[in-house]
Amino acid sequence: MQRALLAVLLVTAIAGCKSVDLGWSPTETGCVARGLAGALEMPGALPDGDLGSTDIRIGRLPDTGSGLATLIHFDRRFVGPGQVTALPRVRLSVGDWSERACTVVMSEAECPESADLYRRLASQSLPVGFLFENPSDATLMHGTSYYLQSIDGNGNEMRWNYxxxxxxxxxxxxxxxxxxxxxxxxxxxxxxLRTPSN
Structure with a gap:
């Protein structure tokens, strides 16, 4: 009886705990009180925030206090064979490490340079064996992180950061x-710059 009561209390306690999503994805135009580091390090699983088939996300996160982070999501609006939900767009976000981020969502017509840049990125390959011939023992203490995320035409997700x-x-x-x-x-x-920090 005591074991059953303990099990019920444990299940109730666990069910009452709310999981915290540390990552997130900027999806709409506007500013939020969340740093861009979370979006780059751990993209959230928001319904409109996941990478779609043929999407590409790139980002740059400077060392703390060394400038604004940038995240660019080439949102192709392609969800499957013959299923294009709308015209392509690009989500452009800037923000600091932990306090604020602002996003602007533009159509390809509003940001026409994004079309050629998307095609150029889509044609690139990553050198998997970078520095294999001369590995470094040194650990970089401060620097900028770079991010690339995409889903290939076969539905395989790729996340790379350097x-x-x-x-x-x-x-x-x-x-x-x-x-x-x-x-x-x-x-x-x-x-x-217009949005005051808290």
Missing amino acids: YGSPAHPFQAEIDSTIDALSRCLASAEAAY
């Missing part, structure tokens, strides 16, 4: 893509 030295060849691709989208990112940056 933090280290020397520079990974794909860093240049991410940096140049973010730089080329500076006009589109400007409104998210302006919204971040």
